[in-house]
Amino acid sequence: MTEMTTRVLIVDDDVEFLEGLKATLVGQGYQVDRSSHGADALMAIRLVRPDVVLLDIRMRGISGVEVLKRIRTMDPTIPVIMVTAADDPVVIRETREIGAYGYLVKPIEEARLTRMITEAVAVSRPGRDGLGRLARPVGKAAEAKG
Template identity: 45%
Template sequence: MARILIVDDELDVCNILKDYFVFKGYDVHLAHDGQSAVKLVREIKPHVIMLDILMPGMGGMEALREIRKINTTASVIMVTAITDEEIIRKTQELGADDYIVKPFDLHYVETSVMGKISSALDQAEEKLRESYEKLQKNFDAVIKTLARVVETRDPYTSGHQERVAVLSEAIADEMGLSAERVGIIRMAAIIHDLGKIYIPAEILSKPSKLSDVEFEMIKSHPLVAYEILKDMEFPHPIADYIFQHHERLNGSGYPKGLSDGNILLEAKIIAVADTIEAMASHRPYRPAIGLDNALEEISINRDILYDPDTVDACLRLFREKRFTF
């Protein structure tokens, strides 16, 4: 709610303005001299200040000077009986935004106040938008840094997460998910193997078949990623999407062996993209299996291991829409 501070030593003036603006739905505060006005500005951070000039103790001119030292964004409207041009010019110099001469017309005062409030709220909104964009940029940079950390440990799969992210995004988009959801899936996919930072590099890049113990270690990576990410404040449960990206519809996946109804759609999409990218690419322990075989794999296991809608969207992308990594 917009806050107004009315500063006047005449109680009648204060009450007329207060009643009018409270009735119009504003949060109204009163002060009767400059000193208490300055104190209130500090405390309540008003959007608009209506400031009389002639008051006992600290007058309006001095109060304006003090207010501008602590608050440059509130709009100050001088409301006074003084009509001296020199005084008017001086208040402008000190940072007043408007000057209304008593006796005033209430509608005129309201027009001035509303104009000031809407520009104050516009400014606040613009500031909020800027800081949100900044936050978003920093957040993206953190995600990219995390992605790079994984890939420095596992250079053989360099680019894997990025390509899985590109394909996950395309599948989600093809499935008609909202732009926000598509963006979140991309973000989760780009760090889906984050948990591999826990696995020794020799195992990640081992050129021969993994032993059972080594494979058990590999299987811990969704949980490790979950533990790293679970306390971060994401707008969506990204840690859960990553935790579930090796789960399969028939319960044969890991780490929990979840089945269809318990796996999040976001995780199902990343799972298909991950499978396609991994099979289409060369690995230290095997040559590339190839894109055609990868598409065959998801077709055969449609509705067994992989979500049918996700598989259909993925096949459409490659077979009809000529998608490439």
């Protein structure tokens, strides 16, 4: 990993999948939070401010699409990667229009997952600078830059 640990929030109502994915990501050095309900996920986003969200589309209660809409309202800079067992082009288009970063179909290939998380965080970090996510030069280094 990099010197800055990436914080991932996984949202999925399939607890077995959730725990398996958490174990995989923790093993790769990610800091992982998890939620099995959309409402809990929205609260977690307010509290832990994840670098990236892995969000199941079909969940009990609030759907993943609705959670994505609410995340976009709360913080449009958080990249959200949609995860689902159904490869539905209509849903893919809808979630992209709402602002999803990407889309992964279960079962998820570990290398593709890692690559997508890395790319999403790299793209979003500059936009999240106001949230304190970027390291800033201090002292003489800051003066030289500015």
